[in-house]
Amino acid sequence: MKRIWERIPLEKRKILTVILIAVALNALTFGLAFPIAFQLPKSSTFARDFSAYYIGEWRLFHNPTQIYYGGTVRRDYLILPRPQTFKYTPSFLIFFAPFLALSYPNALAVFDILQFALIPALAYFVYKLVKDKNLVLASVASVIILVDPLPSLSILYSPHSILKITVNSLGAASFSPGYFCGYMLGNAHVLQATLLVGALYFGYARKPWLSALLFMFGSFDPRAALLALPLLIWYNRHSIVKFVAGSAALLAAANLPFFFYYGVAYSFLNAEVNGNIAVQMYQYDWIPVYSIAALTIIEIATQLHNRRKRTDFPSPPETENIR
Numbered sequence: 001m002k003r004i005w006e007r008i009p010l011e012k013r014k015i016l017t018v019i020l021i022a023v024a025l026n027a028l029t030f031g032l033a034f035p036i037a038f039q040l041p042k043s044s045t046f047a048r049d050f051s052a053y054y055i056g057e058w059r060l061f062h063n064p065t066q067i068y069y070g071g072t073v074r075r076d077y078l079i080l081p082r083p084q085t086f087k088y089t090p091s092f093l094i095f096f097a098p099f100l101a102l103s104y105p106n107a108l109a110v111f112d113i114l115q116f117a118l119i120p121a122l123a124y125f126v127y128k129l130v131k132d133k134n135l136v137l138a139s140v141a142s143v144i145i146l147v148d149p150l151p152s153l154s155i156l157y158s159p160h161s162i163l164k165i166t167v168n169s170l171g172a173a174s175f176s177p178g179y180f181c182g183y184m185l186g187n188a189h190v191l192q193a194t195l196l197v198g199a200l201y202f203g204y205a206r207k208p209w210l211s212a213l214l215f216m217f218g219s220f221d222p223r224a225a226l227l228a229l230p231l232l233i234w235y236n237r238h239s240i241v242k243f244v245a246g247s248a249a250l251l252a253a254a255n256l257p258f259f260f261y262y263g264v265a266y267s268f269l270n271a272e273v274n275g276n277i278a279v280q281m282y283q284y285d286w287i288p289v290y291s292i293a294a295l296t297i298i299e300i301a302t303q304l305h306n307r308r309k310r311t312d313f314p315s316p317p318e319t320e321n322i323r
Contacts (some may be wrong), residue, residue, distance in 0.1 A: 050186025056086030058078035091254035092220035164195035203235030212246030224288035
């Protein structure tokens with residue numbers, strides 16, 4: 001192991017060190033948040049965010065016209081005090097279907113553990129995307145993606161609520177509020193960050209079909225997916241037709257059938273148009289947003305730096321062969 005480490009160039013070893021420390025901090029966050037996920041929620045009105053996924057999936061098979069209904073329905077699966085409202089695209093229900101084979105508490109535990117188990121994959125994707133970039137920018141981007149230490153308050157909070165939350169957050173979870181809330185509430189935006197960053201990596205590695213596949217699965221919250229689209233197109237520019245065609249085909253295959261199954265897709269569009277989903281930003285929502293923003297900024301900075309180098313040191317003109 002030591003020999004392998006010594007063969008890695010010094011600059012890349014430094015980035016790897018930062019990434020390993022960030023993964024360790026993420027593990028600490030998971031260790032603090034996971035036990036709280038099974039405590040009774042402080043809210044006397046709603047259960048944790050995971051309840052929205054479970055009740056949405058349950059209704060898909062037992063009451064499909066009410067998947068996007070915000071409230072309790074007769075003969076619902078019992079989740080106390082009240083399940084959250086399902087707000088994601090219908091394609092998420094395809095991914096989540098296996099969890100319905102478990103009871104609600106067991107499904108929550110497996111889902112949270114699965115999300116944390118994907119962090120090494122996320123770290124691998126991040127390393128591959130930033131290892132040849134500027135050391136400082138690469139280190140900052142890695143910490144932002146794997147720790148999420150930036151402010152991540154809801155944009156709907158009042159100034160009084162912001163002050164209250166800031167004071168109350170000066171505890172163990174203050175260095176990673178997005179991941180802490182994501183693990184504690186069983187929210188899927190930890191998963192979405194991994195899928196979208198993975199889609200970026202496979203585009204960068206010139207594997208457009210895999211990039212399209214992960215992009216499709218990561219599009220269950222369209223806000224972060226749309227933010228990732230410009231960088232995805234840039235990384236897939238050498239195989240843009242394959243990526244666009246693959247993404248369109250996969251998104252259609254995963255969502256169009258729901259237009260013909262009790263109008264589930266129409267219910268989703270109606271919830272998007274008539275609700276305020278687009279502007280509801282909570283702590284965990286910022287994980288994929290900050291991740292995509294960090295990678296976009298570092299890529300722009302890299303391209304500008306490379307262009308400046310080409311301008312300052314132009315390649316010598318080609319000379320004609322002398323016969």
